[in-house]
Amino acid sequence: MITLSTLLDGLCNMGHLDEALGLLQVMPDNGIIPNIVCYNIVIDAMCKSGKLKTAKEIFSSLFTKGLHADEWTYNIMMHEHCKEGLANETYDLFRKIEQKSCSPDGCSYNKIIQGLLRNNDTSRAKQLLHEMVDKRY
Secondary structure: OHHHHHHHHHHHHOOOHHHHHHHHHHHHHHOOOOOHHHHHHHHHHHHHOOOHHHHHHHHHHHHHOOOOOOHHHHHHHHHHHHHOOOHHHHHHHHHHHHHOOOOOOHHHHHHHHHHHHHOOOHHHHHHHHHHHHHOOO
């Protein structure tokens, strides 16, 4: 899996996002089941390239493939949603972390609070700041 994630990372870094996505999609047909790290690499590259719609599609497909997004996955998606000014969607993603098998980390709190403040949502930002302090992040 390390070789595969390295290959995906290289393709993404060279801007060959369609090839990386294609590889990710055909791997199961060849008996190779990509792990969450492989998906995170491609989701991150799509987000950094301004392809949030594609990143969302990949993110949504994780659950149908039986994979569980981790903190890194959620942080990638929250960062891009914040960058796009989608404060409500970012907040929803943040709350989904708690419903899943992982929990938000300090980075998660920082991303959501920054995004909410950028969108002038000081009420929810304060609420999350207090929550973050209570959890000692």
